[in-house]
Amino acid sequence: MARKLYELGIDLHTHSTASDGTESPINLVKMAVSSGIGVLALTDHDTVSGVQEALKASANLPITFVPGLEISANSTFGHIHVLGLGLNKIPHKMQTLLENIQNGRRERNPKIIRKLNTLGYKISMSDVTEMACGDIIGRPHIAKALVKNGYFAVQEEAFAKLLKHNAPAYVQRWRPSVKEAVDTILACSAVPIIAHPGLLDVSSNTSLRSIIRNLKDDGIMGLEVHYTMHSASQHKELDEISENFDMIPTGGSDFHGDNNHHAKLGHGTAGLPIGHYYADKLMDYLNIQWKDKTP
Numbered sequence: 001m002a003r004k005l006y007e008l009g010i011d012l013h014t015h016s017t018a019s020d021g022t023e024s025p026i027n028l029v030k031m032a033v034s035s036g037i038g039v040l041a042l043t044d045h046d047t048v049s050g051v052q053e054a055l056k057a058s059a060n061l062p063i064t065f066v067p068g069l070e071i072s073a074n075s076t077f078g079h080i081h082v083l084g085l086g087l088n089k090i091p092h093k094m095q096t097l098l099e100n101i102q103n104g105r106r107e108r109n110p111k112i113i114r115k116l117n118t119l120g121y122k123i124s125m126s127d128v129t130e131m132a133c134g135d136i137i138g139r140p141h142i143a144k145a146l147v148k149n150g151y152f153a154v155q156e157e158a159f160a161k162l163l164k165h166n167a168p169a170y171v172q173r174w175r176p177s178v179k180e181a182v183d184t185i186l187a188c189s190a191v192p193i194i195a196h197p198g199l200l201d202v203s204s205n206t207s208l209r210s211i212i213r214n215l216k217d218d219g220i221m222g223l224e225v226h227y228t229m230h231s232a233s234q235h236k237e238l239d240e241i242s243e244n245f246d247m248i249p250t251g252g253s254d255f256h257g258d259n260n261h262h263a264k265l266g267h268g269t270a271g272l273p274i275g276h277y278y279a280d281k282l283m284d285y286l287n288i289q290w291k292d293k294t295p
Helices: 025-034 051-058 092-118 125-130 139-148 155-163 178-187 208-217 232-244 277-286
Strands: 009-011 037-042 064-075 078-085 191-194 222-227 248-252
Touching (some): 025 037, 064 092, 064 178, 064 277, 092 125, 092 139, 092 178, 125 139, 139 155, 178 191, 208 232, 222 232, 222 277
Parallel strands (some): 009 037, 037 064, 191 222
Antiparallel strands (some): 064 078, 078 191
């Protein structure tokens, strides 16, 4: 039976095996359809290698697919994750940026392994490579190798103790500036969105509103409002900011499959389903039409 448009959910922030998720792009699309999701974006970290597979899988299914990615960038406010939604083309500028980011990861990974070995954690680069299904290899795969080798029960524990920022095995890597990330996303005719703004490190000398105002000056067009780890009060504040600053509100789970047990596909703040409102303005801007029927 056909589902009405307003009954369909959305998810504009997901990851596949092309980066650090555990579901292939094809399986991710099929799972979304089974979950009653009407609009899905694939936003793998620093790669678009899974986009074509997901796009092809969605072609004959009752779901609207939005090609995207997630770029980690540097700013005066710390690391900012920028979603690029609606990647209609991948110009040379984006290809170059992604190559530079991936080279930064390749240079960092062996350094992390050496630090871990010095700390007594005997894992090798081949152990880590074994954990990855796509081109992107990073800290989540290192955490996975540490779990497999029996050092930790879960990946979150490995991150907390060893791999997060300022932890003993952490190594900085090259990241573009927010302005560079935003300009490159805009060159793809896509929309730059601040991912999980409620997780930004807001100091006593500033406010979330002022940070977002500065990021808008850099070209950011929207905010991920409905998000797995946002509190109800953060959700409300971000909704108000997006309206006051005339920005595009979006919603996403940050689904990684088994690599993130906090996120459920199609669900955001307080574990609630993400409604079509959080895709409407984006879809209008990108001139994308909903497929509003399910089997």
